Amino acid sequence: MKVLAGNSHFAPWRTMFSSMLGNFWRKHLKKPFFDARYGEYAERMSAEELEVGKQWLSDTFYLIRCEDDALPNIKWVLDLARAAVLRHGVRGLVIDPYNELDHQRLANMTETEYVSQMLTLVKRFAQHHACHVWLVAHPRQLQNWSGQPPNLYDISGSAHFVNKCDNGIVIHRNRNPKAGPIDQVQVLVRKVRNKVVGTIGDAFLSYNRVTGEFMNVDNSAGSDNQGFKPPHGS
Structure with missing residues (x-):
């Protein structure tokens, strides 16, 4: 929401x-x-x-x-x-x-x-x-x-x-400070029936507590500047 x-x-x-x-x-x-x-x-x-x-x-x-x-x-x-x-x-x-x-x-x-x-x-x-x-x-x-x-x-x-x-998306929030920033949310797209609307992959968002917005972050090597990372082998 x-x-x-x-x-x-x-x-x-x-x-x-x-x-x-x-x-x-x-x-x-x-x-x-x-x-x-x-x-x-x-x-x-x-x-x-x-x-x-x-x-x-x-x-x-x-x-x-x-x-x-x-x-x-x-x-x-x-x-x-x-x-x-x-x-x-x-x-x-x-x-x-x-x-x-x-x-x-x-x-x-x-x-x-x-x-x-x-x-x-x-x-x-x-x-x-x-x-x-x-x-x-x-x-x-x-x-x-x-x-x-x-x-x-x-x-x-x-x-x-x-x-x-048609589309299956998992929203996961990190709660372990040792595993990474606790304000970071991982969006995992795990099913896309119609390939025109998207593809399977992961994205990382950072929560801005001041404005209530989620911002794109570049979380790992190989991901683009929108914070999206295709899964291995895709």
Whole structure:
């Protein structure tokens, strides 16, 4: 979500979030929201700039929230997203995280069958309404994990997440100071169905705490100036 907010001026889509938005206008204005230590010596955004940012947020993003005690399921999210596509011209839907949705299934249905059916509904929605869907799912609890990035098959639930997605991307944050900068995020593109839209490889981003942006970094020999490194043998 932070990447979408920080780059919405490059691709001015209207995007719908089944998630919490946070203070996205900080990423748009590139100024700290609070007069806090993370802002260092940067000028805090003014009240006028805050109003401009709030208007930009209102024009760019739409939020799905379930206000009652019932847990939302995927059908509830897609029904609201369908209405937003028709009424507001929404072109992107972020479901974050998948794990927070209600996943009750029939007694005779396995989890693998449920995930396959659910992903079919999501893909059908995306195709019928020309709407890009980002489905954010967390990995299962890994045993003997030593800090390395997870892979797509580590997603809790089913291998259908890998089989049915058009693009599979792993976001990994380093938490070990001995392994490298802890403000660095690794983006691992592990599946690309349509080669026209991209290729498999890694990119490294550095998080700017002042502006809330992710910046490209040149992390290793052989990578280009955009922080992208093709995998060995590609």
